[in-house]
Structures are given as structure tokens and as C-alpha cells.
Amino acid sequence: MVCDTIKMSEKINIDSLLLERGIYPDAEAYNLIYYLNPHLNSLRNYTSEIVFPNFDQTTKNLLDKEQKDNFRMVCTTNYSIKDTIFKMIAALKKDLQIEKKIRKDRATTEEITAIFNFNRSEIDTISQNIINRNSILNRQILIQIKEGISLMANIQTKDTIKDYDIEKLNLLKDNLSLVIENTNLFRGQTNIPDPYPEQDIEVIVKNHGGAVVKGLRIYFVAKAFSDDPNSYQQLPILSSPSIERLPIANYFIWAGRPGNSRAITDIYPLNLRKQIKDGPVVIEIVTK
Secondary structure (H helix, E strand, C coil): CEEEEEECCCCCCHHHHHHHCCECCCHHHHHHHHHHCCCCCCCCCCCCEEEEEECCHHHHHHHHHCHHHCCCECCCCCHHHHHHHHHHHHHCCCCCCCCCCECCCCCCHHHHHHHHHHHHHHHHHHHHHHHCCCECCCHHHHHHHHHHHHHHHHHHCCCCECHHHHHHHHHHHHHHHHHHHHCCECCCCCCCCCCCCEEEEEEEEECCCCCECCCCEEEEEEHHHCCCHHHCEECCCCCCCEEEEEECEEEEEEEEECCECCCCECCEEEEECCCCCCCCEEEEEEEC
16 A cells, blocks of 8 residues: 545545545545544545555556456554454453352442443444444554453453452443544545544653653553553653643553653543643643
8 A cells, every 4th residue: 555645625525535546435444544644633624735545556456457346445444453352352251240259348249240231332332333344443542442351351250359340340431431422433425534532732740849850751551451561651752741642531641760660750640531722731740
């Protein structure tokens, strides 16, 4: 696959551009365009230059050969992680057998079952939208979905479900609800969905005297997976400030040394939502 740079205008039809290149226009094709243009907020009424997918000559020759059958190529993004999600869901048990597992400190068996089944239903809905090629999800959100399935599978194998596990299921419930709420679905050729909403953040590290601290790495993790260091991610720019765009979700964010994710600042709970006004969400964290 190769790319073109196209000057957009209101007269240009995105679906026609895709079809001219032999690409079937669906949400996965739009997702590819958003992937190639990470700061593109919408394909509707967009009038600047964008990077557009195309095929190399070998593939075009194949398309020409098959044109009699109205042959079109379908595109996808993040195939490997989506394939992993489907396999993990297939291995996930349908029901949580907790009658003999639960330590009834705060929640009843019915409450825990309801939380687990809600999460399973949300995951099934998300995966079905992916299979039907009508959802716009970026890699960050797909990673969170994969980690959520892993969390549920881990809880299923435990001999005792404790309050800590219940807390994690509730945090996962909040995140999955956000994904469902913010996922823009493809609903036909007249509706081009926007990408999953993201928000710029600006993280500033200060010491107790109020001076800005330079040279620290900013780490973050979705709240439901905060006990798993393998889920920790980092911003590309050292402090301060560190600026990045993250998908809408609930996070913990902190600073550590480069190459060492141990927190040397307070851990900031960030419930990130799309802001109406322009500019980043500014976060200040203080060294210990």
C-alpha cells in the first residue's frame, strides 16, 4: 500500500475517492485514513490536505484483472490486536461461577454477577462492531479492551474473589461504558463517523517549592489495570511540560525516572473527557 496527499474540498466525496482506488468504503477504511492523519478530527467538511491510502501498481493490476466482478479490497488497522481480542473472547467463559468463590465483605453474589455480566455484554458489543467493520477505534482503546478481557479471565480463575477484584471490575465497567458511549459507528454511505475522541494533555512536574522539574518521564495507565506494570505507558516527551493526545478514558498519571516507572511524584487520577474549549487539559503533579 502507498499513500497520496490530497487537497480536500467540500465537493470531494470520500467514498468515491476510496472506490476509485479499489478500496471498499466502510469504517475500517475511514479508520485507516484517521490512522494516516492522527490529528484529523473529522472527514466531514474537511478542506485541507490529508494523506490518503492507495495501492501500488501490482495491486492495481490485480484490481483491474478482477474488475469484472466489481472486485474491491478491504482495509483494516491494528489487525493483530483485533485478532487477539477475538481469540481471548472465545476463550473467556460465558458465566462467572462465583457462588463458592466470593468473599462477601461488601457485595452480594448477585451484585458481582451483574457487574461481570455487564462487562461481558459491553465487550461482546464492542467486538461485534469490530467484526461488522462499523466502529472507529484507535490502538490505545483496543489495548484497553484486550487488557479488560485479560482481567476478567484472570478473575474467573481465582479461588476467591475479593473486594480488590470487585473494585477492578467496577473500574473496568466505567471504562467500557465510556468506550461504548464515545464510539462513532458507521451507519451507511451518507454518514462518515468521526474518530474515537481524544484530548490533548499538558503535564507539568513541580517540586514542593513550586519550581518546574525537568527531565522526568511521564507514565500513565488506565485505572482498571493500575496494578499491572505491563500496562504502563509513557509520554514521548520528558518533563516539563510533556504534551500528548490521549483517548477519552479514566487514567492514573505520574512521573518517574526515564526507564523506571516507580512514581516519584503524587499519582494523579485523570478522568479525561473531551473539552469544549480549545487547548490542552493542564495537569500539575508534585514530587514526593
